[in-house]
Amino acid sequence: GTLKILVCGGGNGAHCMAALASCRPHVEVRVLTLYKDEAESWTKALEEDDMTISITYSENHTEDVKSRPSLVTKDPEKATDGIHMIFFTVPAFAHEQYLNAISKYVLDNTLLIGLPGQAGFEFQAVKALGTKAKQCAVASFESLPWACRIMEFGRHVQLLGFKESLGAAILIGSKSNLTAHSLDIIQFIFGENPVFKVINNYVAINLMAKSIIHPPLMYGRWRGYKGEVLQEKPLFYQGVDEEQAGLLSKVSDEVVNTAKVIQDKRKNIDMSAVIHILDWYREYYCHEISDHSCLMKAMQTNKAYDGLLHPMKPGGDDGKGFIPDFHYRYTREDVPFGLVVMKGIAEIAGVETPTIDTIITWAQKQLGKEFIVGNRLTGKDMNETRAPQVYGFETLDHLFHV
Numbered sequence: 001g002t003l004k005i006l007v008c009g010g011g012n013g014a015h016c017m018a019a020l021a022s023c024r025p026h027v028e029v030r031v032l033t034l035y036k037d038e039a040e041s042w043t044k045a046l047e048e049d050d051m052t053i054s055i056t057y058s059e060n061h062t063e064d065v066k067s068r069p070s071l072v073t074k075d076p077e078k079a080t081d082g083i084h085m086i087f088f089t090v091p092a093f094a095h096e097q098y099l100n101a102i103s104k105y106v107l108d109n110t111l112l113i114g115l116p117g118q119a120g121f122e123f124q125a126v127k128a129l130g131t132k133a134k135q136c137a138v139a140s141f142e143s144l145p146w147a148c149r150i151m152e153f154g155r156h157v158q159l160l161g162f163k164e165s166l167g168a169a170i171l172i173g174s175k176s177n178l179t180a181h182s183l184d185i186i187q188f189i190f191g192e193n194p195v196f197k198v199i200n201n202y203v204a205i206n207l208m209a210k211s212i213i214h215p216p217l218m219y220g221r222w223r224g225y226k227g228e229v230l231q232e233k234p235l236f237y238q239g240v241d242e243e244q245a246g247l248l249s250k251v252s253d254e255v256v257n258t259a260k261v262i263q264d265k266r267k268n269i270d271m272s273a274v275i276h277i278l279d280w281y282r283e284y285y286c287h288e289i290s291d292h293s294c295l296m297k298a299m300q301t302n303k304a305y306d307g308l309l310h311p312m313k314p315g316g317d318d319g320k321g322f323i324p325d326f327h328y329r330y331t332r333e334d335v336p337f338g339l340v341v342m343k344g345i346a347e348i349a350g351v352e353t354p355t356i357d358t359i360i361t362w363a364q365k366q367l368g369k370e371f372i373v374g375n376r377l378t379g380k381d382m383n384e385t386r387a388p389q390v391y392g393f394e395t396l397d398h399l400f401h402v
């Protein structure tokens with residue numbers, strides 16, 4: 001029969017996912033977007049023509065492919081009717097809105113997929129599903145499979161590059177008949193690349209989320225910022241200095257250490273997929289990086305990062321200069337749905353995380369929030385994060401019996 005999938009979201013990733021999956025035989029693709037008038041404008045675009053996806057396979061091999069989802073709507077009931085798999089392809093701060101919209105229509109044996117999940121997706125999904133969670137499964141990918149961007153809303157999306165491999169974990173409800181083979185079907189939908197690696201437990205995938213990269217770089221670059229207006233936007237990755245790279249490396253050490261301590265305490269749990277960020281770069285961007293000698297060089301010479309800039313907004317009286325945007329997703333998404341979740345898991349494992357604590361403390365000030373107090377997650381805005389503690393998980397036993 002036909003596999004029916006739903007893509008939630010209306011941004012770069014959702015466009016890419018919808019267009020790519022619509023190319024596959026025997027797959028029906030629908031899109032649910034709740035943001036502003038995205039559903040109307042995407043539908044209108046489809047009345048005129050199919051979508052175009054421009055796929056970059058290599059430097060001198062690109063291909064334009066035409067395809068279309070069968071429906072784009074903001075109506076969660078129509079969107080979910082008869083659906084087998086639901087992909088969440090939106091920034092993490094929008095997950096809850098979609099989960100709440102679809103949860104009452106979800107059928108038994110539906111697979112919910114965070115693409116990417118970002119840290120804490122499983123906790124939030126299980127809570128939103130309530131008693132249905134046992135009949136369903138929740139999968140989470142460590143990142144988006146592609147670098148992609150919308151060229152024209154509802155019409156044209158560019159797939160700039162594929163990751164070579166990508167980790168995914170699946171949490172299967174005890175009364176569901178889904179299995180880890182569901183990930184094979186997802187591989188078919190995506191095509192050859194990236195190659196999926198099944199990560200054996202969801203706690204590991206939470207510690208693998210790539211939300212660890214942006215906050216230390218933001219903190220390193222802007223911690224002494226006094227409000228000056230810049231005439232140019234600084235390079236985000238190519239401009240990384242030793243101090244920023246050192247901060248990221250320490251954050252990664254703390255996360256890897258958390259995984260090791262969990263593994264020591266639970267001999268039957270495999271946390272080996274949680275590797276240091278430098279090793280991850282060497283593996284995932286093997287061909288894009290020209291100097292692998294250290295983390296700073298690896299980031300500066302990663303072709304996938306060419307020309308990417310710091311998030312800035314207009315500043316200065318004449319509106320000509322730039323000031324840093326601390327509400328961009330590098331902090332707004334990657335702290336409450338990233339570092340804070342990892343800190344929460346570290347607290348449960350009994351691991352100290354001084355560098356992560358310092359960065360959360362700085363970032364929450366920029367966001368006007370309070371997550372951490374000293375080195376404990378007791379701030380008044382903790383409910384706006386996805387730390388396990390927010391969902392009542394306080395011990396390793398809790399974590400491994402979701």
Ligand code: NAI
Nearest residue numbers: 009010011012013014035089090091092094144146147148
């Ligand atoms: P995006 O920035 O294109 O997402 C924008 C979309 O999110 C909007 O079109 C809307 O549908 C929704 N949205 C935005 N603000 C909202 C709000 N206040 N309420 C409800 N919905 C709202 O995001 P993109 O690029 O699709 O990324 C999705 C995820 O993938 C993110 O977690 C991102 O960090 C990650 N990612 C993206 C990559 C890329 O190349 N685009 C690469 C690696 C990871």
